Amino acid sequence: DNTRTVENAYFIQKREEGYADKSIREIVKEICSYTDGCTCSSKKDCLVNIGGFLAMNDEDFFIDAKAQVVIFEGLHTYGGMSGRDMAALAQGIRESVATDDYIKYRVEQTNYLGELLTEGGVPHVIPHGGHAIFLDARKFLPHIDQEQFPAQALAAAIYVETGVRAMERGNVSAGRDPETGENRKPKLELVRLTIPRRVYTQSHLDYAAEGIVNLYHSRDSIRGLKFVFEPKLLRFFQARFESL
Template identity: 65%
Template sequence: MVDVFDLKKYPAEPFKIKTVETVKTITKEHREKAIKEAGYNTFLLKSEDCYIDLLTDSGTNAMSDKQWAGMMIGDEAYAGSRNWLHLEKTVQDIFGFKHVVPTHQGRGAENLLSRIAIKPGQYVPGNMYFTTTRYHQEANGGIFVDIIRDEAHDAGLNVPFKGDICLDKLKKLVDEKGAENIAYVCLAVTVNLAGGQPVSMKNMREVSEYCRPLGIKVMYDCTRFAENAFFIQEQEEGYQDKSIAEIVKEMFSYADGATMSGKKDGIVNIGGFLAMNDDELFGKAKEFVVVFEGMPSYGGMAGRDMEAIAIGLKESLQDSYIEYRVKQIRYLGDRLLEAGIPIIEPVGGHAVFLDAKRFCPHIPQDQFPAQALAAALYVEAGVRSMERGIVSAGRDPKTGENHVPKLETVRLTIPRRVYTYKHMDIVADAVIKLYKHKEDIRGLKFVYEPKQLRFFTARFEHI
């Protein structure tokens, strides 16, 4: 039996709660009506109709007293804000990059990087796709190639560092296409759609050692960098006695730049940045940030938001915080595994991913089992989650055919410093109960399908 009082395995919250937000439960009849009106798309539910909201950890975090205090000293100057100078120095100190360009959130940084670093027809290898990242890469003429290790596509395989890039796949692509036809390597730490799986320091070092002599840049998606650093500290030989801050500094010494959604490990509600060492790319990025985001000294953020991110980035490096963060998610995963629920193993850094293929084997993938399962979980208990499968994968822009990922999952994403272990128990109990009558879950079909990033606004009905 999973024991929440095992404080070594599941640390208590390293904070105390001073402000609360009231939530309510609604009847199952109300939930059935709400999900139908939302077209069985959890993105289209009203927040007030969700009891425990695990849709995303992006911008849904609870800020600290120091962050809120920082919000009150926002310098809202149009140019040269002191909060920008604080954020710039913080990013330089933590990650070691020379240049920083602020953006309103992560996809703003992805847009800038794709525009300045990709020539039409170039290849962008990466350790599994992410939805908005691949969209920007393809919209700017890039061709995404998945080079993650094969083990990442096997949900039930429990091995460490499933987010690693497969060096053989990368070398094969470069040999076939030529180094000049590689825009850059996109390395995510951690890998979201693989289940929040980390990348080892050894793998980062090897990718860098291979790419740098060839002139191929390695650009990180560092959205969940602190979570990745914790796994290295916990599981990689030689790092047990190093601090999270020390591990992060080494991680990014192997990168040429990075995109960041501050809404995750920045522990804020909005904001992001693009960082790099290359002077020429920085010049181009500053030109485009003015067009798409704002001045190079605010990038679409208010001064108070930049102050909150600067403080949040430092707080994310606190060893006690990040240990609690990862192990709270592990607690939920352990409860589900103990009950025989199929999930992606091992449990990653920001979410527990239900394996919809094994959870709903009676629903073929072209009837969107993960989408159906997410809707059913909401009806069961008012828990909002997110589909991460064939709907999220979208269509091939050339053929129009569905991308068919090997992983068909429902993501139970835990916001930072928001929910307690008791909330995790409620989620686990709901999933376990639903699994006992999983045959009642029915497949879905589109009734509205947008052309871009369809998972946000698509609508469905039962087959």
């Protein structure tokens, strides 16, 4: 999966011995040299709003893949993407590794939000990632049972309090056991605060952090949720809830 290779290259540059003097472009090229192929969702590191690609070294596999893409996406010359989207993707790939400045700013912006939450005592996953901060909903809301979807409840409360849209990564996302029909109960109940690239200023992050810290101080007022609509598939995208 090549989706966040540029982010990973930045962490390699900062944390792994022997890479401090290498550019992001050089590290990305080295990572790719060890692979036979990759898939990539271009909406992340490649700075575009839509699209992706499949790349490979094997000629026979490439010929088979070209035949399959016609069935599912469109001719191999565009794969379901418009000319504008392909041009934007090509430019995005160039810009993502043209200098180290872009990815440094992106990762450090995410870290800035994490540091604000650390100062406010908000429980979250450390070390901070490259594109998102993950709140620990079980520690944030210890009074809410996992059957009452603490991560989903926290994401909803953040939206009500701040207008910031976050993503649940816990019980709701885990779905139900197909044999028992019971909710799966993952060890982690997380809320993902993903930072869109080239969108937010420092003041936006200050606002989001202040609202979440304030919410943490009044966390006992947050209640669990129950389903009012639960689809069979992708319930974390389509389900609806109400407070208990």
